[in-house]
Amino acid sequence: MSQLKTWLEAFYLGCKVEILPKIYEAQLKQIPYSKLGTQKNYKDEPQYNAIGILEQVIGPIQRSKADAIGVISFTDVDLFTKNLSNYCFGYGIPALGGVQSLRRFMPDFTGEDNDKETEESLKLMRICKIATHEIGHMFGLGHCIFYQCLM
Numbered sequence: 001m002s003q004l005k006t007w008l009e010a011f012y013l014g015c016k017v018e019i020l021p022k023i024y025e026a027q028l029k030q031i032p033y034s035k036l037g038t039q040k041n042y043k044d045e046p047q048y049n050a051i052g053i054l055e056q057v058i059g060p061i062q063r064s065k066a067d068a069i070g071v072i073s074f075t076d077v078d079l080f081t082k083n084l085s086n087y088c089f090g091y092g093i094p095a096l097g098g099v100q101s102l103r104r105f106m107p108d109f110t111g112e113d114n115d116k117e118t119e120e121s122l123k124l125m126r127i128c129k130i131a132t133h134e135i136g137h138m139f140g141l142g143h144c145i146f147y148q149c150l151m
Helices: 002-011 050-064 116-138
Strands: 038-040 046-049 072-075 078-080 090-093 097-101
Touching: 002 116, 046 050, 050 072, 050 078, 050 090, 050 097, 072 116, 078 097, 090 116, 097 116
Parallel strands: 046 078, 072 097
Antiparallel strands: 038 046, 090 097
């Protein structure tokens, strides 16, 4: 995560980045499903509603950090939202912060068979791209129509 911190501080020049602890599924299971929202993905694994995580977990953290522009956290669970019912890699909302799933970057999910160095490099690149994109949403940026654009 130190490489991600370095990347984000360079991309969002002038912003201090603090990496918060990862959110594990065991923590999410303590929140009532009615407040969080869950479903099963095509592998019959649990998925968690990204907006529910923002409202129940990340939002309170963001509100507790008065000096923070935004808070993004990472989780090992698969995510979805109402409008992206199949899955989403992450989700960012200015008032609530951002959440990013690492689940779909794991070799057991992707089915990729790379050497360890390639695997770690791909995972870091994907995490950096999605985190930068979700933080862009936290700054109020919308999606762009240009294919190669980060947003």
